[in-house]
Amino acid sequence: MPMLNQLRQDHANMARILHVLQLKQKTLAAGERPNFQLVREVVDYILDYQEGFTQPLEKVCTERLKQVVPESEEVTARLARDYRALKAQLKRLSDDLDMILMDAVIPMDRFADDLRAYVEAHRAYLRDERELLFPMIREHFQDGDLETLAESLPEGAAEKLERLQEAYPELYAELRDAPEPAT
Numbered sequence: 001m002p003m004l005n006q007l008r009q010d011h012a013n014m015a016r017i018l019h020v021l022q023l024k025q026k027t028l029a030a031g032e033r034p035n036f037q038l039v040r041e042v043v044d045y046i047l048d049y050q051e052g053f054t055q056p057l058e059k060v061c062t063e064r065l066k067q068v069v070p071e072s073e074e075v076t077a078r079l080a081r082d083y084r085a086l087k088a089q090l091k092r093l094s095d096d097l098d099m100i101l102m103d104a105v106i107p108m109d110r111f112a113d114d115l116r117a118y119v120e121a122h123r124a125y126l127r128d129e130r131e132l133l134f135p136m137i138r139e140h141f142q143d144g145d146l147e148t149l150a151e152s153l154p155e156g157a158a159e160k161l162e163r164l165q166e167a168y169p170e171l172y173a174e175l176r177d178a179p180e181p182a183t
Contacts, residue, residue, distance in 0.1 A: 004138060004146075010053070011126050017042060018119050018126075025115040028108060036100050039115075043094050046122075050087060058083060060149050061137065068140045075132050082125050089118045 021042050024034040058080060065072040093114060099106050141149070 004134060007057075007134065007137075008130075011130060014046075014049070014126060015123070017046065018122055021115065022119050025112055025119060028112040028115070036097060040097050040101060043090060043097060046090060047094065050083075050090075054083065057149075061133065064141065064145055064149070065136055068145075069136060072136055072140075075136070079125070079128060079133060082121075082128065086118070086121055086125055089114070089121060093118055 021039065024039050024042075027034040058076075062076040062080065065076055093111075096106055096111055096114070100111070137146075
């Protein structure tokens, strides 16, 4: 199932991105000033990714799963709620980053705590997708369903990483050098 392999690869890429964020959060928690421009790049990338990939994926999967596995609604509704909460957390971080980059006074301990909470919540969301959503897709989707899913999604991970390299060169360098964390 190439589509599931693509989803797994995208999860691995996001785990590496979250690892970079975690490293910056630890720097901040240790009382040092991380590269906030790099943190900005990470947050912008995740926001773009959510808009272009996660939302369409959620919509297509949820609609199809409701048709073939009506009892999936509880899981998909929970994932949708968790996703909206993640997006709101990330938007708050983005707003705080704007203020930090404009040299406004923001309590760094609160920002570090918010960043840690976001990374933990995003990792939990990825784990839930892997453990709850992916098995339902594998079990209940036919090849035609997966083709429809693939066609409805924007470009894959390879193209996104190429764009990432061009649009966010500092982030790409960090990702290239970062070990793949255990998920």
